[in-house]
Amino acid sequence: MNxxxxxxxALHGSSNDYEQSLRACLRALDVQLREVxxxxxxxxxxxxxxxxxxxxxxxxxxxALAERDGHKQLFAPCPLCSMQLLKVQxxxxxxxxxxxxxxxxxxxxxxxxxxxxxxxxxQTIGLDKLKAAVKExxxxxxxxxxxxxxxxxxxxxxxxxxxxxxxxxxxxxTVLGAKTVEWNYKTECCGAGMxxxxxxxxxxxxxxxxxxxxxxxxxxxxxxxxxxxxxxDLKQAAVEERHNKKLGMVIYYLTDLVGxxxxxxxxxxxxxxxxxxxAQS
Amino acid sequence: MNVHGDPAxxxxxEFYPIESLAHTQLDNCxxxxxxxxxxxxxxxxxxxxxxxxxxxxxxxxxxxLRSQAIWECVSCQTCSTRCPxxxxxxxxxxxxxxxxxxxxMVAPSQQPIVAFQQAFLENVRRNGRLAELELIAQFKxxxxxxxxxxxxxxxxxxxxxxxxxRKKLRFLPGKASDRKVVxxxxxxxxxxxxxxxxx
Numbered sequence: 001m002n003x004x005x006x007x008x009x010a011l012h013g014s015s016n017d018y019e020q021s022l023r024a025c026l027r028a029l030d031v032q033l034r035e036v037x038x039x040x041x042x043x044x045x046x047x048x049x050x051x052x053x054x055x056x057x058x059x060x061x062x063x064a065l066a067e068r069d070g071h072k073q074l075f076a077p078c079p080l081c082s083m084q085l086l087k088v089q090x091x092x093x094x095x096x097x098x099x100x101x102x103x104x105x106x107x108x109x110x111x112x113x114x115x116x117x118x119x120x121x122x123q124t125i126g127l128d129k130l131k132a133a134v135k136e137x138x139x140x141x142x143x144x145x146x147x148x149x150x151x152x153x154x155x156x157x158x159x160x161x162x163x164x165x166x167x168x169x170x171x172x173x174t175v176l177g178a179k180t181v182e183w184n185y186k187t188e189c190c191g192a193g194m195x196x197x198x199x200x201x202x203x204x205x206x207x208x209x210x211x212x213x214x215x216x217x218x219x220x221x222x223x224x225x226x227x228x229x230x231x232x233d234l235k236q237a238a239v240e241e242r243h244n245k246k247l248g249m250v251i252y253y254l255t256d257l258v259g260x261x262x263x264x265x266x267x268x269x270x271x272x273x274x275x276x277x278x279a280q281s
Numbered sequence: 282m283n284v285h286g287d288p289a290x291x292x293x294x295e296f297y298p299i300e301s302l303a304h305t306q307l308d309n310c311x312x313x314x315x316x317x318x319x320x321x322x323x324x325x326x327x328x329x330x331x332x333x334x335x336x337x338x339x340x341x342x343x344x345x346l347r348s349q350a351i352w353e354c355v356s357c358q359t360c361s362t363r364c365p366x367x368x369x370x371x372x373x374x375x376x377x378x379x380x381x382x383x384x385x386m387v388a389p390s391q392q393p394i395v396a397f398q399q400a401f402l403e404n405v406r407r408n409g410r411l412a413e414l415e416l417i418a419q420f421k422x423x424x425x426x427x428x429x430x431x432x433x434x435x436x437x438x439x440x441x442x443x444x445x446x447r448k449k450l451r452f453l454p455g456k457a458s459d460r461k462v463v464x465x466x467x468x469x470x471x472x473x474x475x476x477x478x479x480x
Contacts, residue, residue, distance in 0.1 A: 009411035014449040040409045040457045045356055046401035049378045052302055054402070054470040061466060095304075104469045106462060153358035154371070163362055189321045189357035196420065196437070197397035201355065205321055234440070273447040 001125065003116070004071025005033035006062055008081040008226075009041050014234075015226035018253050020270035022077055022118070025255040028262050029125055029133060033075065036066045042084045045193040056091055057104045059084040064107035073124070075116045079150035079225045080192075085115045086157050117151055117160065118224040118254055119168045127175050135263040137177025143257070144181050144218035145169035146209065148228045149189050163187065169222060169254060176261040183216040185209045190231040199235075203242045206231045210239065210247050220250040222257060229253060233275045250276050297342045297380055303372035310334045316360035316370045326350035330360050330370050337373070346381040352391035383472050393433070396423040406467045409457025414450060 011019040026033060039062050047055035063085055066074045076082035089111040092098040102109045122130060145166075152163040161168045164187065170180045190209060191202030210232060213221050223229050233251040240247050251274065259269040266272050300307055316330040323329045328336060328350045336345045345351070351374050360370035381387050387395050400419040404411055424433050444450050457463060 009413075012455055013411060013413040013451055014444060016449060016451070017447070038458050040463055041405040041411050043405065044401065044411075046398035046405075048375050049356070050382055050398055050402060051470055051472060052375060052379060054467065055375075057466050057470050058405075061462070104466055106465070149357040149359070153362045154369075155362060187359075189355050189359070192355055192357070193397075194355055194394070196417070197394040198353070199436070201322060201325065201353070205355075234444075273449065275443070275447070 001030060002032045002034055003121070003124075004066050004069065004074040004113075005035045006039055006066065006074055006076045006081060006085070007035065008076060008078040009044075010078055010226035015229065017270035017273045018077065018226050018229065018255075020273075021253050021255040021259060024264055024268045024270075025259040025262070026121070028259065028264060029130070031121070031125065034069070034071065036062060036069055036071070036074070038065060042081045044080055044084075048084075053104075055084065056088055056097065057101060060088045060092075060101045060109055061105040061107065063088055063111065063113070064102075064105055064109045067110055067113060068107065071113060073114045073116055075118075075121050077118050077224075077226070079117055079148065080227070082115055082117045083150045083154075083158055086159075089115070090157055117158075119151070119172065120160070122172050122254075122258070123168070127171060130172070130258065131175045134176055134261045136261055138173075138257060138261050139177055140219075141173070141176075141178035141257065142181060142217060142219045143173055143178055143222045143252075144183050144213035144216065144220070145173065145186060146213070146221050146223050146228060146232070147187050148223065148225050149187070149192065151224060152187060169224065172254065173222065173257065176257055178257065178261075181213070181216045181218045183212055183218065185212045190228050192227050192231070195227070195230055195235065199238070200242075202231050202235060203239050206235055206239045207243045207245075210236065210249050211243075211245070214247065214249060218249075220252055222252050222254055224254045229274075236276050248276065248278060250274070250278070297346070299337060299342070299373060299376045299380070302376035302379065303369050305367070305369040305372055307334060307337050307368065307373070309366040310338065310364075310368045311366060313365060315363045315365065316368075319359040319363050321357060321359070322353050322355055325353045330354075333377075334368060334370060334373065343386065345377055346384065346386040347388055348377075349388045349391055351377045351381060352388065352394045379472065392427045393424045396420060396427060399423070402467075406464060407460070409460045409463045410455060412456075414452065 043055050043058040092111045147166050155163045173180050191205045194201045256269050314331045317323050320330050328348045354374045358371045397420050404416045421434050
């Protein structure tokens with residue numbers, strides 16, 4: 001299977017462990033990623049907060065480049081990138097912005113391709129095929145599946161899963177032989193891009209998420225977003241210090257667990273590069 | 282029905298095109314409070330989400346534009362998702378931020394957040410893709426000059442070696458090959474009032 005791939009800035013920067021993980025995992029599942037040539041940043045939170053038109057134009061350029069490269073399906077592993085691409089498709093279908101955006105981005109724009117988040121990639125591969133690839137069922141994993149904000153919101157843009165009680169990640173983990181917990185914070189925000197500019201916000205929100213996962217018996221939290229991983233893993237020591245509580249919660253990308261179940265090593269998946277690596281018993 | 286406390290406040294719509302920027306109808310809000318109930322950062326805000334919408338309904342737009350709340354918002358989309366009247370509160374937050382910045386009405390306490398976002402966009406404008414280390418340097422310098430807080434320069438400095446050890450820092454990040462296009466896209470999207478303000 002071939003799919004178009006828009007990595008986004010985080011995966012080529014400090015979240016390069018996520019890219020290592022998904023590349024190793026998808027290679028093992030015979031998925032070839034075709035990276036969009038000359039892709040640019042989608043503008044992220046900064047663009048939609050400060051300049052509405054720019055927040056559509058930047059992802060529109062990427063959409064046009066993916067169309068030019070002939071990608072019918074485009075995988076964006078960062079939920080913000082993915083949502084912004086879908087927002088452009090919605091805007092050109094509904095608001096008639098196609099001509100204006102095409103002029104701004106200096107490229108034709110159809111907006112007919114399919115945008116996939118990470119979970120949808122596994123759904124496209126097929127959970128049956130995934131199950132057949134499992135060599136080492138994850139019997140010791142009891143996971144809290146954490147969706148965060150933009151995998152399911154806004155629902156009229158992303159049209160993915162149930163926005164209050166999503167279950168699609170649990171379905172993947174069940175196939176891997178892992179257990180999952182019911183908990184309260186699976187769609188609550190981790191503070192996203194406030195990591196540097198409003199650290200307190202992130203440390204307080206991350207604390208609620210991590211302690212709720214622990215209180216419901218999870219021994220790890222699973223994410224499908226680079227920013228969620230930064231705030232829950234890289235910032236976890238700071239969360240512990242601010243709230244004076246040891247958490248020691250391991251944070252996996254969904255691809256980490258799929259990879260481990262297929263027999264890949266922690267080193268192949270980049271799990272050894274996470275900040276919290278000591279698994280709870 | 283006119284829910285505006287001050288009928289003369291209506292011309293605000295021309296000066297502050299919030300509804301057209303956010304594609305939403307502010308008068309639809311009947312103050313159920315569901316947005317605020319689900320907001321993860323409402324406790325940090327000077328005006329909670331439902332209060333912000335009410336402030337706008339009453340025509341007190343400058344008060345909303347000067348609020349801390351619009352910058353505390355983490356854009357999680359919960360308010361918009363749960364609104365029973367389809368008011369896109371998160372979209373309103375974006376519109377308020379855009380206008381607040383363009384009109385020079387940003388709450389002083391929120392300068393670090395604004396500085397981060399401005400540094401982010403400037404970085405993308407020049408590189409096409411985000412160069413993280415450069416962003417951090419620019420952001421810290423900007424906050425230092427705006428707030429005069431030297432401590433801010435060193436916050437998180439201890440993380441750098443740990444990130445380096447984990448190969449999470451890239452000193453020479455990949456750049457987009459056609460950066461001129463990116464600069465032209467930015468130029469075509471530049472906010473007219475920002476031009477007025479000479480930014």
